[in-house]
Amino acid sequence: MAELTHMIDSEVFLAFSTYATIVVLKMMLMSPMTGYFRLTKKAFANQEDTSLASSTEDKKKMVRVDPDVERVRRCHQNDLENIIPFVVIGLLYTLTGPDLSTALLHFRVFVVSRLFHTVAYVLPLPQPSRAVAFLTGLVITISMAYRVLITALYL
Amino acid sequence: MAELTHMIDSEVFLAFSTYATIVVLKMMLMSPMTGYFRLTKKAFANQEDTSLASSTEDKKKMVRVDPDVERVRRCHQNDLENIIPFVVIGLLYTLTGPDLSTALLHFRVFVVSRLFHTVAYVLPLPQPSRAVAFLTGLVITISMAYRVLITALYL
Amino acid sequence: MAELTHMIDSEVFLAFSTYATIVVLKMMLMSPMTGYFRLTKKAFANQEDTSLASSTEDKKKMVRVDPDVERVRRCHQNDLENIIPFVVIGLLYTLTGPDLSTALLHFRVFVVSRLFHTVAYVLPLPQPSRAVAFLTGLVITISMAYRVLITALYL
Numbered sequence: 001m002a003e004l005t006h007m008i009d010s011e012v013f014l015a016f017s018t019y020a021t022i023v024v025l026k027m028m029l030m031s032p033m034t035g036y037f038r039l040t041k042k043a044f045a046n047q048e049d050t051s052l053a054s055s056t057e058d059k060k061k062m063v064r065v066d067p068d069v070e071r072v073r074r075c076h077q078n079d080l081e082n083i084i085p086f087v088v089i090g091l092l093y094t095l096t097g098p099d100l101s102t103a104l105l106h107f108r109v110f111v112v113s114r115l116f117h118t119v120a121y122v123l124p125l126p127q128p129s130r131a132v133a134f135l136t137g138l139v140i141t142i143s144m145a146y147r148v149l150i151t152a153l154y155l
Numbered sequence: 156m157a158e159l160t161h162m163i164d165s166e167v168f169l170a171f172s173t174y175a176t177i178v179v180l181k182m183m184l185m186s187p188m189t190g191y192f193r194l195t196k197k198a199f200a201n202q203e204d205t206s207l208a209s210s211t212e213d214k215k216k217m218v219r220v221d222p223d224v225e226r227v228r229r230c231h232q233n234d235l236e237n238i239i240p241f242v243v244i245g246l247l248y249t250l251t252g253p254d255l256s257t258a259l260l261h262f263r264v265f266v267v268s269r270l271f272h273t274v275a276y277v278l279p280l281p282q283p284s285r286a287v288a289f290l291t292g293l294v295i296t297i298s299m300a301y302r303v304l305i306t307a308l309y310l
Numbered sequence: 311m312a313e314l315t316h317m318i319d320s321e322v323f324l325a326f327s328t329y330a331t332i333v334v335l336k337m338m339l340m341s342p343m344t345g346y347f348r349l350t351k352k353a354f355a356n357q358e359d360t361s362l363a364s365s366t367e368d369k370k371k372m373v374r375v376d377p378d379v380e381r382v383r384r385c386h387q388n389d390l391e392n393i394i395p396f397v398v399i400g401l402l403y404t405l406t407g408p409d410l411s412t413a414l415l416h417f418r419v420f421v422v423s424r425l426f427h428t429v430a431y432v433l434p435l436p437q438p439s440r441a442v443a444f445l446t447g448l449v450i451t452i453s454m455a456y457r458v459l460i461t462a463l464y465l
Contacts, residue, residue: 011309013307014307014308014309015309015310017247017250017303017307017309018303018304018307018308018309018310020243020247021244021247021300021303021304021307022304024240024243024244024300025297025300027236027240028236028237028240028293028296028297030236031236031237031289031293032293045229046226046229046279048279048280048281048282048285049282051281051282052282052283052286071356074355074356076236080235080236080239080390081337081338081340081341081386081390082338082341084239084243084390084394085334085337085338087243088330088334088394088397089331089334092327092330092331095327124356124358125358126358126361127358127359127361127362128362130358131362134341138338138341138342141338142335142338145331145334145335148327148328148331149328149331149332152323152324152327152328152331153324153328154321154324154325154327154328155325155328166464168462169462169463169464170464170465172402172405172458172462172464173458173459173462173463173464173465175398175402176399176402176455176458176459176462177459179395179398179399179455180452180455182391182395183391183392183395183448183451183452185391186391186392186444186448187448200384201381201384201434203434203435203436203437203440204437206436206437207437207438207441231391235390235391235394239394239398242398
């Protein structure tokens with residue numbers, strides 16, 4: 001692997017920092033979106049949360065499962081399962097000293113595929129929209145993992 | 156971004172390592188806590204797990220959902236959704252070379268907010284205790300992400 | 311902590327990169343495994359997904375919960391809860407400059423314990439197989455966290 005002193009100020013590292021931050025922020029926005037749906041649908045997971053929505057209505061009925069809330073939560077879960085591996089493997093990939101253009105291609109395609117994945121999940125769009133978005137992100141991460149393994153392999 | 160050779164021995168990096176480790180350990184403790192509640196409440200997710208609790212009782216009835224177990228699991232899930240983004244963005248933030256006092260403020264407020272979040276969720280405390288703890292952590296992570304983006308932006 | 315310039319080309323860092331990539335790839339393979347079970351069991355989470363399996367059958371009945379799908383999903387969730395902390399704390403541990411043999415022992419035992427955990431969960435094997443695999447991984451991560459804290463402690 002390249003010396004990190006040179007890597008850390010490199011354009012590849014700056015690009016990784018930028019795209020990783022953007023896609024992690026996108027993932028974090030699923031929490032407020034879940035909160036918004038819970039408030040508007042009046043569908044909460046905890047008894048104590050019902051006081052956030054209303055002080056007069058029947059609170060026991062507000063601890064319930066709502067299909068739209070669950071859809072946003074599944075989207076959030078899929079982000080956790082895919083964006084975190086991208087960040088971990090992407091950092092190691094960045095440290096292998098890839099070409100800037102190749103690295104940018106990986107980062108940009110991944111971030112666009114995950115933004116599209118969220119749109120396809122929440123609206124929802126007909127399949128295979130979401131499946132294609134998911135698989136695109138998976139292939140990008142596996143491609144970066146392959147470069148890490150052929151560059152750094154030490155078992 | 157600053158050269159990492161200087162960053163890695165810096166007090167900001169040591170502080171990040173310390174607080175990130177503490178808050179990830181806290182998150183990991185939710186697993187044994189879930190196990191404790193599953194054993195004491197005799198509420199398991201898998202048929203084979205019931206043998207861990209008892210060898211004589213009716214095991215089919217022990218594969219069930221318990222409200223207290225689910226509460227701990229939701230707390231754990233919220234940790235995953237918030238602590239992992241803090242660690243990822245916090246590492247990139249550390250590499251931007253922030254002032255030590257500003258960095259410590261971010262790390263300390265985040266860790267305290269997440270410790271309080273766990274207490275507020277598990278007891279539970281009345282809302283908006285947990286909502287305030289959650290939002291505090293979110294704001295801290297967004298503040299660090301903002302600095303990463305204005306320092307490293309490379310699209 | 312040691313200077314990262316020396317660390318990044320070290321055998322410990324190469325070993326960490328290798329084992330972290332392998333265990334994250336293993337975690338990511340749970341997604342296609344979930345997809346495979348959803349397709350063969352015809353048990354989907356979203357109405358729009360049913361078109362991926364069949365165009366003629368009753369699609370409403372295919373939005374349902376299947377025990378085998380849920381088992382794979384719980385295994386995936388347990389990976390998220392344990393493998394991500396290993397990667398985060400393992401990176402910080404690597405930067406503390408541990409002995410190569412000690413580091414390799416940590417990485418190898420962790421990866422083997424998580425591979426065995428997956429086998430024990432999906433088949434499933436009788437308990438306490440899975441519990442032992444889980445606890446082994448937890449102890450490894452706590453051992454690395456301990457070294458990070460005694461080396462880098464800065465509160």
